[in-house]
Amino acid sequence: MPIIFSALITFSLGYALVSGLAFSVVKKTAEDLKTFDVTEPPPPPEEKPPPPQKTETPPPPQISAPPPLVRMETPAPPIQTTPVMTPAPIITPTAKPAPPAPPAPPPVNRSAQAKANLASYFTDSDYPPAAQDAQQQGTTRFSLTVGPDGRVSDCQVTGSSGSSSLDQATCNILRRRARFTPAMNTAGQAVSGSASGAIKWVLPAE
Template sequence: MAYADQQMSTRRIVSIGIVALLHAALGYAFVTGLAYNVIKQVPTVLETFDVQEAKPPEEEPPPPPPEPEAAPPPVAPPPEVVVQTAAPPPPVVVAVPRPPVISAPPPPPVVQRPSQASPPSPRGRRAEWITTDDYPGSAQRAGEEGTTGIRVQVNADGRVESCTVTQSSGSSTLDDATCRLYSRRGRFTPAKDTEGNAIPATYNDRIRWQIPD
């Protein structure tokens, strides 16, 4: 059974090959015959063809003249720019405070001193309070002399509280020595009022400075 199938297959292949060859031969004959007929008919066609002179090409009408360019539309001028300046601000008014009114201080109260019945008087020997032994050496060497007037404040105890030069001797050394010695050594019987009470009071004096021989 297999051998029979193999024989049938071989025959089929051979039949297919023969058919293909026949188709190829027919195609070749058809192509070569068609080419021969075309070459044979070409001279006939050329003999009967009428050659006509070619007409010159028609001249194209000249192009229309260019239209004049339309004038550009007028340009409107730019609108005026109005710059509005702001009004200057009103000036600033600065209120200057008035200086305070300083009233004059009230006058000091008047101290009513009791009326003086007797002035102060020196106790002891006033000439011994300042002597030639107290003469400042610098003033003596400089040859300074003169009279110093003073006013002293004597308290209720009879002591000198302060001293003021009312007349200068011309030498500050002699003036300073006068107040210093007078305040340290002076002793007074205090002043008294009308009722006999001791009261403070002032006392004026003059001291003569003279270089001893």
């Protein structure tokens, strides 16, 4: 029993000590709390909104510019100058005055006249064989130039018979056979004149 009692006393003393110590600690803490100036902490700073995210735009495609056109100017061809040759002065000889024109012949007073009928200079034997074989016939008209000697110097066919053989034979015969009295001027001199006519060619009878 004495052991139990001493244990209780020891427990009580320990409890009292512990309780007193605890009370003093609590009191001290209460006093400290009374003197502690409680201040509210400052509000936290407002958070700034995050900056907007920049959308990276891809750079535009780079278009390579075409190379500049280089125009080569063709130089103008050199101007060739031809030396101008001054022509030598042309010396025109002084023309001699033309001789005076001869006086005009006296007008024709009488035309040329055939000495016989022109048809009488033609015979059947004069018919061209080519025209006879081709049975060609017709009238050849002509114009004659008669010289001062009365002979035919020129013959021109003015109307064809239709046969070149007959036309050619007409002029050939008149040049050889026809005779004229030449034309005369007012002074009584023989001069060139003209005459005209026609020859009818008819096929000779067989």
